[in-house]
Amino acid sequence: MNARVKSSDIPRGFSFSSAACGIKKSGLDLALIVSETPAAAAAMFTTNRVQAAPVLVSQAHLKRSRSKLRAIIVNSGNANCCTGSDGRAASTATTTEVARELAELHPSQILVCSTGVIGVPLRVEKILKAVPALVRARSEKGEAFAQVTRAIMTTDTRPKWAAAKCRIGGPGKQKTVRIIGCCKGAGMIQPNMATMLAFLATDAAISPALIARALRGAVAKTFNAITVDGDTSTNDTVAILANGASGARKITREDSDFKKFRAALEVVCRALALKIVEDGEGAQRVIEIEVRGAPSERAADQVARTIANSPLVKTALAGADPNWGRILAAAGRAGVAFDYERVDIKLAGLLVCKRGREHPFSERIAHHKMLAKYVPIVVEMRSGKGRATMWTCDFTGEYVTINASYRT
Amino acid sequence: MNARVKSSDIPRGFSFSSAACGIKKSGLDLALIVSETPAAAAAMFTTNRVQAAPVLVSQAHLKRSRSKLRAIIVNSGNANCCTGSDGRAASTATTTEVARELAELHPSQILVCSTGVIGVPLRVEKILKAVPALVRARSEKGEAFAQVTRAIMTTDTRPKWAAAKCRIGGPGKQKTVRIIGCCKGAGMIQPNMATMLAFLATDAAISPALIARALRGAVAKTFNAITVDGDTSTNDTVAILANGASGARKITREDSDFKKFRAALEVVCRALALKIVEDGEGAQRVIEIEVRGAPSERAADQVARTIANSPLVKTALAGADPNWGRILAAAGRAGVAFDYERVDIKLAGLLVCKRGREHPFSERIAHHKMLAKYVPIVVEMRSGKGRATMWTCDFTGEYVTINASYRT
Numbered sequence: 182m183n184a185r186v187k188s189s190d191i192p193r194g195f196s197f198s199s200a201a202c203g204i205k206k207s208g209l210d211l212a213l214i215v216s217e218t219p220a221a222a223a224a225m226f227t228t229n230r231v232q233a234a235p236v237l238v239s240q241a242h243l244k245r246s247r248s249k250l251r252a253i254i255v256n257s258g259n260a261n262c263c264t265g266s267d268g269r270a271a272s273t274a275t276t277t278e279v280a281r282e283l284a285e286l287h288p289s290q291i292l293v294c295s296t297g298v299i300g301v302p303l304r305v306e307k308i309l310k311a312v313p314a315l316v317r318a319r320s321e322k323g324e325a326f327a328q329v330t331r332a333i334m335t336t337d338t339r340p341k342w343a344a345a346k347c348r349i350g351g352p353g354k355q356k357t358v359r360i361i362g363c364c365k366g367a368g369m370i371q372p373n374m375a376t377m378l379a380f381l382a383t384d385a386a387i388s389p390a391l392i393a394r395a396l397r398g399a400v401a402k403t404f405n406a407i408t409v410d411g412d413t414s415t416n417d418t419v420a421i422l423a424n425g426a427s428g429a430r431k432i433t434r435e436d437s438d439f440k441k442f443r444a445a446l447e448v449v450c451r452a453l454a455l456k457i458v459e460d461g462e463g464a465q466r467v468i469e470i471e472v473r474g475a476p477s478e479r480a481a482d483q484v485a486r487t488i489a490n491s492p493l494v495k496t497a498l499a500g501a502d503p504n505w506g507r508i509l510a511a512a513g514r515a516g517v518a519f520d521y522e523r524v525d526i527k528l529a530g531l532l533v534c535k536r537g538r539e540h541p542f543s544e545r546i547a548h549h550k551m552l553a554k555y556v557p558i559v560v561e562m563r564s565g566k567g568r569a570t571m572w573t574c575d576f577t578g579e580y581v582t583i584n585a586s587y588r589t
Numbered sequence: 590m591n592a593r594v595k596s597s598d599i600p601r602g603f604s605f606s607s608a609a610c611g612i613k614k615s616g617l618d619l620a621l622i623v624s625e626t627p628a629a630a631a632a633m634f635t636t637n638r639v640q641a642a643p644v645l646v647s648q649a650h651l652k653r654s655r656s657k658l659r660a661i662i663v664n665s666g667n668a669n670c671c672t673g674s675d676g677r678a679a680s681t682a683t684t685t686e687v688a689r690e691l692a693e694l695h696p697s698q699i700l701v702c703s704t705g706v707i708g709v710p711l712r713v714e715k716i717l718k719a720v721p722a723l724v725r726a727r728s729e730k731g732e733a734f735a736q737v738t739r740a741i742m743t744t745d746t747r748p749k750w751a752a753a754k755c756r757i758g759g760p761g762k763q764k765t766v767r768i769i770g771c772c773k774g775a776g777m778i779q780p781n782m783a784t785m786l787a788f789l790a791t792d793a794a795i796s797p798a799l800i801a802r803a804l805r806g807a808v809a810k811t812f813n814a815i816t817v818d819g820d821t822s823t824n825d826t827v828a829i830l831a832n833g834a835s836g837a838r839k840i841t842r843e844d845s846d847f848k849k850f851r852a853a854l855e856v857v858c859r860a861l862a863l864k865i866v867e868d869g870e871g872a873q874r875v876i877e878i879e880v881r882g883a884p885s886e887r888a889a890d891q892v893a894r895t896i897a898n899s900p901l902v903k904t905a906l907a908g909a910d911p912n913w914g915r916i917l918a919a920a921g922r923a924g925v926a927f928d929y930e931r932v933d934i935k936l937a938g939l940l941v942c943k944r945g946r947e948h949p950f951s952e953r954i955a956h957h958k959m960l961a962k963y964v965p966i967v968v969e970m971r972s973g974k975g976r977a978t979m980w981t982c983d984f985t986g987e988y989v990t991i992n993a994s995y996r997t
Contacts, residue, residue: 231921231929231945263914265930265946299914300947415918492900492984506671506707510823513639521639522673537639538673539708576900578986 186323186330190344192359192384194218194426198319199332202311204297204304205258209332211308213315214380215252215283220424222250223393224292225400227417233262235293236416238272245289248389250422253292253380254279254312255333257365261295261303262415271305278309282316294418296335296365296378330363333378337365337460343452347445349385349429349438356429358385358442362421362449366457379404379419379453385442386425387432394435395443396421403450407458407572408489421446458572459554463579467572468498469557472512475567480517484560485571487515495576501551503544505533512560523563529556594731594738598752600767600792602626602834606727607740610719612705612712613666617740619716621723622788623660623691628830630658631801632700633808635825641670642711643701644824646680653697656797658830661700661788662687662720663741665773669703669711670823679713686717690724702826704743704773704786738771741786745773745868751860755853757793757837757846764837766793766850770829770857774865787812787827787861793850794833795840802843803851804829811858815866815980816897829854866980867962871987875980876906877965880920883975888925892968893979895923903984909959911952913941920968931971937964 198213224243226236243250254275261268276291283291295303319325330340342363348355364379387395400419425431432439458467470488475481488494491511497504505526513521522537529550532540550556606621632651634644651658662683669676684699691699703711727733738748750771756763772787795803808827833839840847866875878896883889896902899919905912913934921929934942937958941950958964 229918229921230923230925230927231917260914263917263929263942263945263947265944299912299918300942302947415914415921504707506668506823509671510637510639510707513637513823515638517638519638521671534671534708536673537671539671539710 186327186342188321188323190359190361191321191323191326192361192382192424192426194384194424195382196319196321197325197329198315199328200311200315202256202307204256204307209328210256210258211311211315212255212329212332213252213279213319214329214382214422215319216250216382216422216424218424218426219249219251219290220422221387221389221392222248222292222420222422223389223396224418224420225396227414229415231262231415233260233295233416234264234268235261235272235295236418238269238276239292239294239418242276242289242292246287248393249290250292251286251290252279252283253294253420253422255294255378255380256308257296257333257335259295259297259301259303260299260416263300264302267302271303274305275308278312279316282313292420294378294416296333296416299415326361326363333363333365335365336462339460341365341453341456341460343449343456345445345448347441349432349441351430354430356427358383358427358429360385360445360449362453364453364457366460377404377414377417377457381421381446381449383421383423384425384427385423385432386427386429387423387442391432391435391439392421392423395439395446398443399447399450402447403454406570407454408486455572458574461574463577464574465499465577466553466575467555468574469555470560470571470573471557472560472562472567472569474562474564475569476517476519476565477567478569479567480565481567481569483517484512484515484562485569487511488558488560489571489573492576495573498551498556498575499577501548503528503533503542503547503551508558508560509534509537519562519564525561527559529553594735594750596729596731598767598769599729599731599734600769600790600834602792602832603790604727604729605733605737606723607736608719608723608726610664610715612664612715617736618664618666619719619723620663620737620740621660621687621727622737622790622830623727624658624790624830624832626832626834627657627659627698628832629795629797629800630656630700630828630830631797631804632826632828633804635822637823639670639823641668641703641824642672642676643669643680643703644826646677646684647700647702647826650684650697650700654695656801657698658700659694659698660687660691661702661828661830663702663704663786663788664716665704665741665743667703667705667709667711668707668824671708672710675710679711682713683716686720687724690721700828702786702824704741704824707823734769734771741771741773743773744870747868749773749861749864749868751857751864753853753856755849757840757849759838762838764835766791766835766837768793768853768857770861772861772865774868785812785822785825785865789829789854789857791829791831792833792835793831793840794835794837795831795850799840799843799847800829800831803847803854806851807855807858810855811862814978815862816894863980866982869982871985872982873907873985874961874983875963876982877963878968878979878981879965880968880970880975880977882970882972883977884925884927884973885975886977887975888973889975889977891925892920892923892970893977895919896966896968897979897981900984903981906959906964906983907985909956911936911941911950911955911959916966916968917942917945927970927972933969935967937961
């Protein structure tokens with residue numbers, strides 16, 4: 182996916198804006214995504230018991246607006262988490278200001294997100310001061326969207342976005358529907374909910390119930406199947422706005438149009454999720470962990486997740502060391518009953534473990550193959566029909582360096 | 590605890606021996622601990638589903654000998670795990686050889702342990718060849734024990750041992766009982782079972798049932814309350830031999846003598862467990878995580894464990910960064926329901942978070958305090974009476990360097 186956003190990738194009826202309001206020491210730190218008409222909306226939030234103020238406020242707004250939203254405002258540099266009632270007041274004030282500037286909307290039509298350091302009071306006055314110009318400056322151009330992808334970054338080394346199109350409608354009446362999304366990730370990425378910020382916009386016409394269903398399905402197979410370090414943030418949010426501006430037929434049931442839309446949404450979500458893993462803090466390579474033949478789907482997921490989060494596996498991958506014993510040992514502590522003497526492991530395409538024992542392979546060739554940007558691991562358990570795929574990255578000294586002094 | 594082992598620390602009736610048999614590229618890699626008379630024995634093994642051959646063989650021997658053992662033989666440099674039926678044959682052959690050389694014992698009186706790389710066939714002929722001289726060379730001297738503490742090391746940077754004494758018996762008939770222990774750890778240290786190799790010897794007279802109970806109790810509060818990286822090894826074993834050679838009264842019920850013995854055993858186990866954390870791969874400092882006021886003991890344990898295994902918390906500690914938000918966020922994903930706006934956090938003695946919000950503190954002073962070798966973290970949840978304490982170490986670039994090329 183090319184880094185240059187073309188205006189033809191942008192769904193109809195959306196505009197974008199960004200600003201440097203001074204929460205970060207330098208650079209863009211405020212972003213706005215606006216649908217020019219009320220959009221069917223869906224969002225998924227962190228499962229962490231510690232939920233940031235913007236997560237609480239956004240959940241309430243989604244409910245009160247009956248899932249009809251007009252805009253998403255995002256700041257980077259401060260998570261507005263563990264900031265008490267002042268923090269909630271700050272998130273609410275932000276949405277109130279955006280609603281007023283956007284021609285007298287109700288604040289509940291605005292979603293608000295924050296990312297950055299936890300526990301430091303948010304200087305909301307900086308945001309409030311920047312909102313009027315932010316609202317005025319918005320544009321439908323690809324470049325405006327590209328600026329948004331930069332404004333939401335924290336320790337990300339590069340902006341992340343993806344787009345897809347599909348054709349919706351009966352024969353002869355098909356219209357193009359566009360989906361675009363951007364996200365930020367880097368550290369604190371762990372499955373089981375959103376695990377980062379991701380914003381999706383589409384000009385499809387679709388009911389709130391169905392957009393929520395489509396989002397849930399796509400997130401389960403994409404954002405919830407990645408992990409960087411097993412930590413779950415307090416602010417994670419995936420949100421989508423669908424405004425119907427494409428003029429395509431409205432999707433109101435799970436028909437073939439819905440399936441086409443959901444497939445396109447999954448393409449965008451998967452591309453975004455993989456970009457998060459690729460840009461994992463300090464990551465050199467993406468690891469795909471495919472578990473087959475597990476006692477159940479759930480067991481497959483547990484085994485894949487435990488391998489993906491094992492520091493010993495991830496450091497071996499950093500060194501391109503074909504240490505399959507660590508993979509099998511991680512599987513062994515996943516809480517799943519299985520006979521390890523039935524297990525085969527393929528590493529970067531090479532069979533290295535057969536029936537729980539070493540299968541002869543060339544260390545030199547294995548090491549060479551593992552130096553690739555994308556290393557697949559296949560664990561065949563021969564204990565049932567459960568399958569799961571997870572993506573993670575290797576664990577390097579650079580990760581430690583980034584995180585040892587994040588605040589200071 | 591001084592590194593010099595005095596012969597007076599050694600329990601009566603035990604002898605020790607070590608050798609360099611060539612499994613490691615260089616240095617001592619074979620150790621033998623012998624009780625000159627049959628000893629009441631207890632052992633706890635890894636909970637990993639992938640159990641190494643020596644774990645399987647030792648479990649069987651403990652059962653068959655009705656917990657009456659004579660010796661423990663240990664090799665470092667190769668875990669003899671994922672080595673199939675050849676691996677099991679190797680472990681059995683090792684015990685058979687030791688039993689023969691020790692004047693016609695039954696092999697089931699011998700425990701066998703291995704530590705090192707997984708999945709590589711064990712060159713057992715090297716061990717078998719070394720056993721006769723190993724058995725002959727054994728000695729009751731402190732120096733012989735000190736050599737054992739070195740022979741069991743892998744990536745450990747220093748040997749680990751601890752000793753304690755207690756007085757057993759009624760008034761006027763008290764005799765000194767000695768307990769000594771050594772262990773190896775470093776990486777793949779995770780609670781919920783043995784989590785490393787630890788060997789304990791005592792000249793207390795005690796029934797097999799009570800020595801097992803004492804060991805379980807001590808391990809729960811010590812070895813099972815430490816974590817380096819959340820990975821559980823396939824070979825973890827804690828074993829104790831009690832031969833009664835002190836001449837002290839036999840402990841046959843849970844009386845005051847049993848309590849004195851158990852307390853002394855816990856002292857030794859705690860000292861050993863903390864040495865493992867101090868010597869965690871790449872560790873700069875030990876972190877004590879105390880959770881108070883949790884909804885239950887189990888909840889306290891889950892919260893403490895999740896904090897202790899969070900890469901984001903551990904890297905912040907490597908940088909002596911008072912990032913309490915990461916501690917609270919880790920607590921939030923522990924699967925325990927609580928109101929984070931009741932939580933206080935003390936970091937290195939400083940209150941940094943009060944009722945879920947930042948409590949004003951000096952970054953400079955906090956950073957300075959966190960540069961210590963021992964950093965306590967107290968999480969007061971105000972949600973019940975559950976308590977738990979865990980020990981871990983910080984997560985440094987050095988950990989990654991050690992583990993990125995362990996095999997090669």
